[in-house]
Amino acid sequence: QTSDAPFFMIPTAPEGGANNNSPACKIEVPERLTVSHGALVRNGLTDRCICLPVREAVDAEILLVHSEEYLEAVKQTPHMTLEDLKEFTLQYGDVYFHPNIYHCAKLAVGSALQLVDSVLMGKVKNGMALVRPPGHHSMRSAANGFCVFNNVAIAAQYAKQKYGVKRILIVDWDIHHGQGVQYCFEDDPSVLYFSWHRYEHQKFWPNLKDSDYDIVGKGEGAGFNINVPWNKVGMENSDYLSVFCHVLLPIAYEFCPDLVLVCAGFDSAIGDLEGEMCATPDIFAHLTYLLMNLAEGKLCAVLEGGYNLTSLAQSVCQTVQTLLGDPLPPLTNLTGPCRSTLESLQCVRAAHRQHWSCLRHAVDLPTFEISTIRIKSSGEENKDEAEVWEEQKSPEEKIWPEPPKRVSPRVCSAVVLPDGVVCPDACERLSSSEDLGPHLLTLKKDFLKDADDSAVTALSRVFSLIDKMKNNEIRNGLALVGDAAMTMTCVVQHVAAEVDSRVFLVCVGNGNIPGHIIEDGKTLVVQISGEDTEEQGSKYYVPVCLKKGCTDTSGFAQAMFSLLLPLGYQHNPSLVLLVRMPGSGVCDIMWQQLTALLQSFAQGHTLVLLQEDDKACVGPTASILLGNPAPPLGQLPASLKEDAEAVERLRSRLQADWNLLLATAPENG
């Protein structure tokens, strides 16, 4: 079931080999591709991908974004002397031209388009284009920031023109603001551009007022441009995850794109001297995965920046491994977002509240001064003064652990089904001959006093599923049982008995959660239902009451991103237990999206419990457990006022204990 995530290699231009007075770029070097590719080979990832052929873009494709005069000017560069080339670059900012860069820039665009073709024609599920030069700074008539042609912007226009794609999400996780992409689509509601970037109140390159959180797009495009400024360096995994949970994912699901393009720059990773951030390479495994249930998994990642060759190679491997469907690595010590992130979160959510119903309840702009107000109030500082502010000190050398190995168990999904129920393709049925021995006695004694033998047998098989997940023999499991509630209680008790186990129990639908499974602090329970059990809530029991119950997709989705995801990440469980109570009313697609999202945790060790009369749910659930993308929910309407308020009440009650839920800066200084 692994997807063929293709990638490309671009023959690298012999950069700056000429005489030493031609300024060659010191960080955007050929080794970026050879080291990344080498790591993919070493990790056995190239063997699991298909390598798509590369091609040069043709003029018409480049002209989808760039002007004729700019293209004509760049066309002259191969024939220029080094002196002319130097002269040529003076009209642009921070860009280097070499006689061969026009050729490479056409290959970079052409490769991105080959990837878009392969994904949109269904030849591959997703993929990554490893290209140079990068693209997201280049503008209609200007090269900028190492970029000549805007690879991703051209890919988006190409997808719209050739395939009639209606809505495209561009996620730019490079540490620099892709102003070229922003300018290209700022009045275009069919392309939602999201970028986070080092900003430091406009002190960091490219020092643009246009990069701040209040630049939301123009005219028809208002709301379709999201800027998240990092006003401090040293941002960590928690900061990145909280922006995904509280800004990007809710809006992206409301937008419901048909295609996801990623400006995959890895200078936002630890060790990169441009970004000076502290997020570790394994964060890109999660960022990639969280986008893979949009657009039915149609995702094209295109390399932008990334200048520390060690963290670049590790980040590329983490991204490709996720595209291939491997289990996600656990993210440990998520300490929660820093204050500066909370200020940015609050500002971005306030700026977009009027454009996206999922942010309707976001609080207003903070009163205290937090963003570029300082610079704005003293008039636009001229650029070189801003440049002078750039950090003078040379950032110290960072070290970080190798990302953990991500091993796919031999079996992906194992199932426990009553005899009459067919085992879904590619699933492995736990054979009835499974020796019940070790569990039988404890079951009889501890769990099932007067239950009939079939219940005992079913429960012992469910326990076997859990054992196999613990030994990583299987990734996830699904059981169709006579009594989901009773099985759920027994499973929690059984797992909680182990020392270093932590269960994340997600219960969809009404049903009583026995108090004793919550008090030990090892089990975190989120129950989404129509029952108002809010006052029974505690630190480890989160009852989400939706007015219309689980049938309401918007309310459910809002609870998923702003509550369930942050809680799950912070709880960092060893097992996810997803229970569908009878009569929950949740629609299959919502259920599939939830099943998919929960695979972010516990290295994909998810146990799903279905009640026997939900037999029709076995197929759709198994499909997700096997790694297929969940179908789209459709463009989400506003959730009910009561539901949004209920979720906000829960967040404000819980955020003291679970600070990944925070999305606003505390008032006190």
Ligand SMILES: CC(O)(O)CCCCCNCCCN
């Ligand atoms: C693809 C990319 O976003 O990584 C390119 C970054 C260009 C950085 C230019 N720095 C200029 C500093 C001037 N004092």
Ligand SMILES: [Zn+2]
């Ligand atoms: Zn960058």
